[in-house]
Amino acid sequence: MKVLPTRNSTLALQRAGFACVPAMLDYAAKGETGVTFYNAKGEQLSALAWREIRERAQVVARKMIGAGFAPGERLLITADTWPGFFDAFFGAQYAGLLPVPVSIPVGIGGKDAYLDQLRRQFAASGAVAAVGLDDLAGYLADAAQEFPAVRLHGGMDVLYSLPEKPVDLRPLGADDLCYIQFSSGSTRNPHGVQITQRALMANLAGMVGPSGLGVVEGDRAVSWLPLYHDMGLIGFLMAPLSTQISIDYLTPRDFARRPMQWLNLIARNRGTISYSPSFGYDLAVRRGAAQVPADLDLACWRHAGIGGDMVRADVLERFAATFEPFGFNRKAFIPSYGMAEVCLAITFCPHDTGVRTDAVDRTALAEAQRAVPAADPGDDHKSRRFVICGRVLPGHRLEVRDSEGRVLPDRAVGRIFVSGPSIMPGYFGEPEASREVLSDGWLDTGDLGYMLDGEIVVTGRAKDLIIVNGRNVWPQDIEWAVEAKRVVKNGDAAAFSIDTGEGERVVVAVLARVSGDEARVTLARDVAGAVREAIAVDCDVALVPPTLGLPTTSSGKLSRARTKANYLAGLYAPKPAAA
Template identity: 80%
Template sequence: MTLLPTRNSQLAFSRATFRSVPEMLDYAARGETGVTFYTARGERLAALTWCEIRDRAHVVARKLIGAGFARGDRLLITADTWPGFFDTFFGAQYAGMLPVPVSIPVGIGGKEAYLEQLRRQFAASGAVAAVGIDDLAGFLAEAAAEFPDLRLHGGVGAIDSLPEKPVDLRPLGPDDDCYIQFSSGSTRHPHGVRIQQSALMANLAGITGPAGLDVVIGDRAVSWLPLYHDMGLIGFLMAPLSSQLSIDYLTPRDFARRPMQWLNLISRNRASIAYSPSFGYDLATRRGAMQVPDDLDLSTWRVAGIGGDMVRAEVLERFAAAFEPKGFNRSAFIPSYGMAEVCLAITFCPHGTGFRTDTVDRAALGNEQRAVPAADSADAQTARRFVVCGRVLPGHQLEVRDESGTVLGDRQVGRIFVKGPSIMPGYFNEPEASHAVLSKDGWLDTGDLGYLLDGEIVVTGRAKDLIIVHGRNVWPQDIEWAIEGRRLVKTGDSAAFSVDSGEGERVVVAVVARVSGDEARAELARDVAGAVREAVVVDCEVVLVPPALGLPMTSSGKLSRARARANYLAGLYAPPPSSTKPAAA
């Protein structure tokens, strides 16, 4: 199978100058570039040019229109990384329907939780059809049983079996919505973000432009990011499509099994753009650095983006150290900040600067909500290091405000607010939830905390995850990173949260116990409690999580502290054999 070209030989390069998704796919279909799907072993499964994707989408659209689905109807799609997702997502666009991409099951023993998630997403979106990979057809059928308005559900064959009728296409246009994106962590009360065509186009212009990734002729993208998440769907489908790039895909599952294949694809196909949350770089370093192929060459990788979770400097430092001998340039790192409610991107760091950090006094940060530069002699117990996440996109505004709404100056920590053409108009059919985060004059309360530094944003955490102990702010990431830094548990195997005991907040730390025997489990709990006490000077209750259960994740693969707290309150986590619960004061 011949590698799809990186450049179009005849079609002129156009960077995000379109008004709708069908319009940009129609343009890309005039060239030779497209998408290729790879296995965990790096073998090509399928390759489709944008022209073939457009033609297949037209067939799906005529089947959907011919089956009587109305313009504006919602089509739920389990968004695995496979050609069928492209068929149905783009087919819905040409049929005038709104796609609703949702996650596939994650983890072991999660059937009932996944079915409940599907039911809530069906209810929230009002979907009238649901399709996905054949392996999930049974899940869709079981969840759909409670929704009589769901007229079609099943694997890809559910649409294939429909007759293709000679009907006119009715593509979504510039004034229409584009799709519904369920935001991360919203499994209990899912909020469907309305993504408008105009907002998406504005965000794509920022992402691909000079203030973003600065996409150029000859760029090629490689991605393992899930297509049900905004960073995967917009960052590594819509953005490359809007610039007529070729994309090479691994599934998230295959990346998790063999993370070196991500780097191998970048090397083999001479790719220049790839993105990951910090945990992806960490996984590639931990599992891949010991088995680096002799011929690995990362010298073409000019944009190594980071986003989707708290950017961790030490992870990026380890990755750069491991792969600089293979041509990786640490100046390619581009930290960024974004969220689904703004389509995807809010800020980017400038090209060629790599990642930059700001080290601040931990006491002033927690007690005074000020980012005071730390003394040169400060250590990890008295200082905290953050990665700078860049400037807001052109045409957008960003402010940091205190609880009263007063706009704060540099180095003052508060809630981050943004405004601009990429902002959602609201959550789908949820006016109260929309009103809670959107002001009448268009400002979005992101729910994140941070501070400005010479016009760039530094994100310090989520406001809802913040732990307040005796009037002092404690970030859960500080606790988790202290535990992981001691090598007590694997990265991602700890979750810190607080529980209101009625007499103030109590800190709880849940850790995955990958040890056996009462003595080893008790020792793990004592060591965790000691590490927390030393790092952030608080006592905590340690509870142990069975490895088979693991810690809960959002659909985008991020730790869900809210669900970990709920699991704790439900009694799913066990105390250690020798309790480490702090004594009552």
């Protein structure tokens, strides 16, 4: 198998500045770099130079045009990490069609839920064709039955088997949409974010420029992030393409099975840029630390990005402590903040500063929505640490506002609003939902935070807030309190509140990885005790069988909303009577 080079020998590095995705691929195809796919054992599966990706995509495009697909029609693609996704996605770009990347099934026993999700995505996107992995052809067929407009579905062979006709390509241009992105958390009532070519190009320019990652010649990307999520698709396909650098891929499933392969790939191929949500760094420590090869060398990793969920300082500190002996530099961490409605990126932290935190007084935060510096930052009972997530990208604006829309000063917690060229024009076919979040060029992110010397500190989602006796409690605080006591593993707890008719009641759902009534009683008691000690609130504890698991969004984040819905539907056992 060939090893694709890190540098192009003759093609000059162009850092974004293109008009559209086809133009990016046309330029990158003049070089020798490209993408390589690896399995869980670290074995190379296939390698495609950008030139080959372009050639294959144009063949698929001529097939789709010849089959009568009209400009602007939507092609739903199950976005696994494999060459077929590249063929379909870029083929659609050259054929003038709109790709709609969607997730693949995750978890145990999720067939019905996945089919329901697919049906909703078909309805929301109006897709006329759907392709993907052969293993998912049956799912696509079942979901497509309800939609007469779908005239082609199946594995990639249904595209490959179409005749290639001598037709002119009709690539999407600067004034066109680029694709439709289903935002994470929208599996129940999916909102298709319209990603325009112009917005994507603006976001890429900020991401790869000096205020973002500052991509330079000799950089190489390594990723396990799913390509149906904005951080995987834009951050680790579009951004490397826009700078003509090579990418080494693991699938998310293989990363979950063997997280050390992520770090092995970085070390082996001298990767310089790789990203993960906090839970990925945590998984690498918990499952990978015991399997670190003696010759692992992570000194090449200059940008270790964090995004996609709340950035957790404790997780990153453990990762740094574990892998510093193997060359990792904790100053390589780059916390950032973003969302699909802004393509991907909103803010980045400066290079070589690592994770910076702000410790604030818990009482002032809960009762006055003020991030007052903590008198004793080391006292976890009285203080709360948040990670500083950096400055807004050039050409964009960010404000923190109160409930009346007034811009708040530093250290006042409110809703985060953002404006600029990366903002979506709206949700596909949903004008009312679009108006709920867009006004006068500003996007209501739905997130809470405060400004600190020109940088944003994200404190949580507004819709996840728990209000107990007039006091604001972040569910992350509750979950982290349980995890900090080592009562459950990281990611095994979900906190939410229910209306009892007499006020809000906190519920903590935890994975019960124990057997026997006595062990279950002990677990519930320990969870409740950890919450009472750290947050000073009482809670009910729901024990969730590992076979059910805690629900996640399409991007792998914990879904508190779905956990709450499952609890109210009676799917989770109540706490034992003795707890």
